Amino acid sequence: MGFYGDRKLTAEEAKKLRETDIGPPYFRDFLPPVIKKNYGQWKEHDILSAGLMVHTAESGDKIWTIRVATPRLIATDTVREACDIADKYCDGHLRWTSRNNIEFLVSDEKKVEPIQKELKERGFLMGGIGYRISNVVHTQGWVHCHGAATDASGLVKSMMDELAEYFTTKELPNKLRLAVACCPNMCGAVHCSDIAVVAIHTTVPIIDHDKLGKICEIPTSIASCPTKAISPYPEKKSVKIKDEKCMYCGNCFTVCPAFDPFDTERDGCAIVIGGKVNCLRTNTKFARLVVPFISNRPPRWPKVVAIIKHIIELYAKHARKHERVGEWVDRIGWERFFKLSGITFTYQCIDDFTFMRDTFRNASTFKW
Amino acid sequence: MKKYETPLLDELEKGPFPSFVKEIKKAAAKNIMANDELGQVEYSYKTNRVYWKHGGIVGVLGYGGGIIGRYSMLPEMFPEVKFFHTVRVNQPSGWFYTTEVLRELMDICDKYGSGICNFHGSTGDIIFLGTTTENLEPIFAELTSHEKPRHLRFDLGGSGSALRTPSACNGPARCEWANYDTLEACHQITHEFQDEIHRPAFNYKFKFKFAGCACDCVASIARADCSVIGTWKGPILIDQDAVKWHEKKGMDIDREIVRMCPTECISYDGKELKIDNDECNRCMHCITRLHKALKPSGERGATICIGNKAPIVIGTIISHVIIPFMKLEPPFTEFKELARKMWDWWDEHSKPRERIGEVIEFQGMRSFLEAIGVEPIPQMIKEPRRDPFIFFKDEDIARVKEVEEEEKRTGKIIF
Numbered sequence: 093m094g095f096y097g098d099r100k101l102t103a104e105e106a107k108k109l110r111e112t113d114i115g116p117p118y119f120r121d122f123l124p125p126v127i128k129k130n131y132g133q134w135k136e137h138d139i140l141s142a143g144l145m146v147h148t149a150e151s152g153d154k155i156w157t158i159r160v161a162t163p164r165l166i167a168t169d170t171v172r173e174a175c176d177i178a179d180k181y182c183d184g185h186l187r188w189t190s191r192n193n194i195e196f197l198v199s200d201e202k203k204v205e206p207i208q209k210e211l212k213e214r215g216f217l218m219g220g221i222g223y224r225i226s227n228v229v230h231t232q233g234w235v236h237c238h239g240a241a242t243d244a245s246g247l248v249k250s251m252m253d254e255l256a257e258y259f260t261t262k263e264l265p266n267k268l269r270l271a272v273a274c275c276p277n278m279c280g281a282v283h284c285s286d287i288a289v290v291a292i293h294t295t296v297p298i299i300d301h302d303k304l305g306k307i308c309e310i311p312t313s314i315a316s317c318p319t320k321a322i323s324p325y326p327e328k329k330s331v332k333i334k335d336e337k338c339m340y341c342g343n344c345f346t347v348c349p350a351f352d353p354f355d356t357e358r359d360g361c362a363i364v365i366g367g368k369v370n371c372l373r374t375n376t377k378f379a380r381l382v383v384p385f386i387s388n389r390p391p392r393w394p395k396v397v398a399i400i401k402h403i404i405e406l407y408a409k410h411a412r413k414h415e416r417v418g419e420w421v422d423r424i425g426w427e428r429f430f431k432l433s434g435i436t437f438t439y440q441c442i443d444d445f446t447f448m449r450d451t452f453r454n455a456s457t458f459k460w
Numbered sequence: 461m462k463k464y465e466t467p468l469l470d471e472l473e474k475g476p477f478p479s480f481v482k483e484i485k486k487a488a489a490k491n492i493m494a495n496d497e498l499g500q501v502e503y504s505y506k507t508n509r510v511y512w513k514h515g516g517i518v519g520v521l522g523y524g525g526g527i528i529g530r531y532s533m534l535p536e537m538f539p540e541v542k543f544f545h546t547v548r549v550n551q552p553s554g555w556f557y558t559t560e561v562l563r564e565l566m567d568i569c570d571k572y573g574s575g576i577c578n579f580h581g582s583t584g585d586i587i588f589l590g591t592t593t594e595n596l597e598p599i600f601a602e603l604t605s606h607e608k609p610r611h612l613r614f615d616l617g618g619s620g621s622a623l624r625t626p627s628a629c630n631g632p633a634r635c636e637w638a639n640y641d642t643l644e645a646c647h648q649i650t651h652e653f654q655d656e657i658h659r660p661a662f663n664y665k666f667k668f669k670f671a672g673c674a675c676d677c678v679a680s681i682a683r684a685d686c687s688v689i690g691t692w693k694g695p696i697l698i699d700q701d702a703v704k705w706h707e708k709k710g711m712d713i714d715r716e717i718v719r720m721c722p723t724e725c726i727s728y729d730g731k732e733l734k735i736d737n738d739e740c741n742r743c744m745h746c747i748t749r750l751h752k753a754l755k756p757s758g759e760r761g762a763t764i765c766i767g768n769k770a771p772i773v774i775g776t777i778i779s780h781v782i783i784p785f786m787k788l789e790p791p792f793t794e795f796k797e798l799a800r801k802m803w804d805w806w807d808e809h810s811k812p813r814e815r816i817g818e819v820i821e822f823q824g825m826r827s828f829l830e831a832i833g834v835e836p837i838p839q840m841i842k843e844p845r846r847d848p849f850i851f852f853k854d855e856d857i858a859r860v861k862e863v864e865e866e867e868k869r870t871g872k873i874i875f
Contacts, residue, residue, distance in 0.1 A: 094567030095608050106601035112522050113654035114604055114615050119553035119643050121611040122561065123633060132632035132641070136752050147634055155634065163480035165589070167487040167494075168566040168575045175559035186562075187630065188555040188579050190678050197634075217478060231582065234504035235480070235497070236530060236546065236589055238512040243504065245480040246472055253475030260476075278770040279582045284682035284778070312812075318773040343772045347813070349514035356508040369682050371674045372745040373722050376681050376778050390505045391471040414720055414749070446775035 124185040126155050126199045142260055143218025144208065156198040158207055160216040161227050161252075161259060164192040165235060165245055173214070181207035191227040191269075193220055219260040223267055225404075226259070228252060230272040231280045239342060240274040241359040242291035242388050247272045250392045251289075254401050265411040265420070268404065269369070276341045284367040286417040287400055288379055291388075293340040294358045297351040301330040308348035316347040318445075339445070360387045361396050365403060366418030377418040380426075380451075382433075384440035399435070406433055428459050461492055464499035468506060487575035493590050494574040496540035500532060518545055518593050520600040524660045526616025527596055547573070547588040547599055548617035550650065550657075551580060553643035554630045564612050572599045582683075583667065584627030585617035615654075621812070622660035626650050628670035629677040637747070638672030639690030639760040640788040645795070646670045652796055662803065663810040667768075674744045680765075680779070685816050686802070687765040687779040688788070688795075694758015695737040696746070702753035703733045717746050761787045764798070766828075767817025777817040782829070784839040798832060805831035824851070 101109065120128065130149035137147040146156045162170070174194055178186040181203040187195045196211075198204055211218060220226040228251065231237065233244035251270065258264060271288040273280035282288040304313065305328070313331050314322045321337035322344060333344075344351040363386070367379030382403075386395050403417075410432065411420035421429045430437045443451045472481045484501065487494035500511055516529030528546035535542035549565065565586065569577055574590035581587045591599060603614045617625035626649055629635070631642030649668060650657070656666075669680035672690040680687035707713055713728045725739035726746060733753070735746075747754045764786055765779035788795060806816045809823050820828050829836060863874055 094564045094571070094602070095605070095612060096602055098571070100571060100595075101598040101601050103597060106597045109605040109607060110520075110597070110601040111604045111606050111613075112615075113658060114613055115651040115654055116550040116552050116615060116647070117561070117611045117613060119556050119633075119647060122552055122556040122558045127633050132638070134632070134634065134636040136636055147636070157634070161478050162579065163478045163483055164578050164580075165480040165483050166577055166579055167483040168570050168577065169486055170483060171562055171566050171577070171579070175562050178559050184559040186557055186559070188557075190555075190584075190627070190629070192579065194579075217476060229582070232578075234501055234510050235484075236512065236544070238510065238514045238530070240510040240512075243501075246505070249472050249475070249477055249479055249481075252477035256476040277772060278776075281582070281679055281683050283770065283776045284679065315811075316773070316813075341772055345514070346772070354509055359508070367682075369679045370676045371681075371743050372748065373720055373743060378776060378778070388508050390508065391468040414716060414745070 122185070124155065124183060124197050124199055126153050127197070129153065130155075139222045141218075142221055142224055144204070145221050154199075154201070156201065156204045157221075158196040158198065158204075158211065158218060159189070159193045159220050160196070160211060160218050161220060162192050162194055163245060163249065164227075164230065177207065177210060177214070180210075189227075191220070191229055193227050217256070217260060223263045223265065224258055225252075225255055225264070225268045225270060228270045228272060229281050229285070231274045233272075233274040237274060239277065239346065240291065241276075241293055241342075241354070242274050242289075242361055242393075243390060244272045244274040244280065244291075246390055247289055247361070247393055247396065250394075250397050251400055254397050255404065258404070264404070264408050265413050266416045268407070268417065270400075277346065281369075282364060282367075283378055284369045284376060285364075285379055286367060287363070287365045287403060288367070289361045289363055289396060289400075292360065292362050292385065293342055293353045293355060294360065294385060295340065295353070295355040296333055296335045296338045297340075297342070297344060297353040299330060299333065300350045300352065301325070301328040304331065304348060304350035305329040308350055313344060313348045313351075316343045318343065357387075360385050361393065362386075363396065363399055363403075366421050368416045368418050373414070374416075374419055374422075377416075377422075379418070381441055382429075382435055384438060403433060425459050461495055462499070464495070464502060466498060466502040469498070469502050484576060491570070491575040492540045493544065494576055496532075496538040497544065497574060497576065497590060500534060500538045500541055503534070503537070512544075518596060520596050520616070523616060523658045525619035525622050525658060528619055530590070541590065543592040544574070544590040545593065545596065547591060547596070548581060548583075548585040548619060548625065549588065549603065550615050550617040550625050551584055551586050551627070553628050553646040553650075554633055555580065555584075556630075556633065558611075561612055565614065568599060568602050572602075581617075583617070583624045584678075585625045586614075616658065618657040618660075618665075620660040621662045621664050622658070622666070623653050623656035623662070624665050624667045625657065626668040626670065627678055629672050631670070631672045635672060636751075636755070637675065637690075637744070639692050639756070640672065640762050641790075642670040642672045642688075642690070644790055645688065645788055645792055648790060648792055649796070649799070652792075653799070656803075663807065663812050664815050666803070666806075666816065668799075674742065675748065682768055682778060684768055684779065685766065686799070687768060688762045689765065690760070690762050690788075691742055691785065692756040692758055692760050693785065694756065696735050696740065696754050697757045698733055698735065699753045700732060703728075703750060706750050706753060711749070717749060720745055759787075761785050764795075766802070767815075767820055769815040769817050773813075774818055774821065777815075777821075779817070781840050782832070783834060784837065801832045802828075826851070 271285035363383040364379035572595040578587035628642040628646035669684035764783040768779040
């Protein structure tokens with residue numbers, strides 16, 4: 093058990109022991125000896141398989157990394173299981189990636205095969221390295237967020253069950269980064285992902301006028317609206333929404349719980365594609381909308397999953413080597429993408445918000 | 461303990477990818493909070509709706525953040541998640557751990573919480589998902605206790621209108637492309653600004669992310685108000701034998717490297733690869749593909765970008781360049797000063813819930829650049845202004861007149 097064992101601290105003990113503003117512990121205390129020795133002196137790395145890479149230092153020292161997926165939400169006992177494995181093969185050293193994967197850091201080549209064998213036997217899924225799909229960045233969803241318009245973990249699980257071979261083996265023209273955000277706040281970095289799901293509302297929020305006057309500030313509520321759809325409603329000491337101006341972003345709900353944007357029939361998912369973070373070849377790109385609305389269908393969201401798989405298969409077939417999804421579509425043109433994919437183009441695909449004028453076509457040079 | 465039927469969630473235990481349902485069930489087998497969490501999530505799946513209440517301010521003494529209040533809307537049905545607060549624990553730089561510290565953290569999470577965590581939250585913290593209000597002080601004391609050895613002591617991360625927990629890529633610890641020590645920078649900046657993290661005093665959130673190169677493995681440009689992206693100034697060094705090695709392995713150098721270079725500064729005649737380094741924009745495509753043959757050299761540092769935010773309210777912003785090159789070496793004095801200047805300007809010009817990127821759009825770049833003491837240079841922009849609606853200060857016109865006087869005197873036009 094931990095430092096204080098099973099016993100819960102009393103309030104008095106807590107008061108005596110606590111210390112504020114100590115900050116995180118020093119990362120160097122957690123580095124494997126081979127990393128400490130070769131810190132900043134790495135020469136190159138080789139990807140040996142989807143779940144295994146080796147880094148070589150100028151000194152000739154090597155460190156092997158075995159990557160496994162987690163669902164991000166993880167039970168304490170699963171972390172302990174990872175610890176048992178790291179104790180056995182990694183002298184107690186492991187790390188997490190920015191995309192919810194565990195990386196086991198092996199300094200002894202003789203242990204590289206055995207750890208992979210044991211991870212496989214225990215049911216861990218190795219992969220995600222190289223020109224493949226890595227784990228999915230996502231938000232809390234129904235598991236723990238107050239504003240979720242869908243469940244993020246369930247979407248991720250449903251998508252990745254269908255796409256698992258692109259994590260464990262199959263290669264793509266370049267890496268492919270997926271993300272899920274459970275509302276338009278987009279805590280999940282959706283806007284720069286190759287393919288992403290963002291949950292949206294499609295109904296005007298209902299206002300609880302009694303509650304609004306009591307618990308929210310009227311100017312703050314009005315100011316929260318990006319399209320100025322909210323105006324004062326003095327008779328009720330509240331506010332009202334001009335329906336045709338509301339695009340259901342839910343920001344009013346974020347600042348004031350008297351707005352209710354939820355609708356069990358009309359909350360759902362939009363799909364955006366073509367974003368990228370890095371600046372390799374082309375600069376950072378925004379993901380752009382291809383499917384505006386798909387109804388929530390838990391537990392497996394079959395239509396969302398089918399469309400995403402379809403787009404990935406098209407990308408795998410048509411993109412040139414090293415092209416990310418956005419680079420591929422920018423090269424062939426969006427009109428070609430819609431034709432190739434058979435995805436219906438709708439009014440909603442045409443931007444009418446802050447970026448609209450940059451998205452219109454100012455030329456007669458397009459493809460049929 | 462109540463046994464919930466979970467036919468919808470059970471569906472998500474099947475299939476090859478790791479299952480969050482299995483994880484919740486694993487915790488639920490021995491924890492009543494996790495058990496009611498399972499019940500409530502199943503109910504969400506059944507009814508297509510979220511059941512967590514909006515907000516609720518809870519915390520630990522002396523801090524204004526680090527804990528997110530979370531309450532069930534259905535406490536009669538799921539009493540053990542009536543209180544189900546989030547605890548954000550500031551991760552070590554680069555998410556490196558030893559099993560000893562992880563076990564310590566997991567024991568605390570089990571003892572006071574639901575036994576469910578996130579590794580990690582979107583901003584980078586370790587998240588303990590679900591605890592009660594009365595357990596907050598004991599959790600904080602066990603995390604920070606001065607009786608424990610330093611490496612076992614953790615602090616809370618940021619939340620609300622504060623500096624959020626900074627994060628970093630694995631940098632020089634395990635990557636050949638790190639142009640500065642992302643881990644050390646993240647660690648020292650986090651320690652410098654403990655007050656800004658723990659006591660929300662800004663008008664909205666502010667995030668730092670430290671990436672060692674243009675690959676940006678922590679998505680700093682898309683996920684941080686201030687994105688610190690490593691870069692270099694010298695030429696790309698070429699090992700011609702290694703170029704041949706890549707070619708032998710099947711790489712089409714002309715198609716995959718030469719023709720994919722965005723600045724067309726690479727040539728290859730089948731014998732020798734040449735790079736016109738003056739024309740290179742350091743995108744890293746060739747370096748990442750010819751990873752045994754090419755590497756950066758010369759002076760190292762970072763490009764500082766500002767302004768990223770998610771779409772609410774005025775649309776998504778990706779961080780943009782404000783300082784093309786800054787040396788980043790301990791103790792990072794110049795960077796810390798820059799942070800303080802940025803925050804002072806932001807504080808002065810913003811209303812509540814305005815991110816710094818939005819305020820720059822409202823106020824214009826000039827006001828911001830003057831505040832941080834940076835002269836304009838073309839590296840900051842993609843292209844110059846498209847309109848003739850130009851602000852001038854009297855001193856700008858006076859400077860033009862001065863130049864024109866000089867031209868008159870010398871008979872030479874100054875561009």
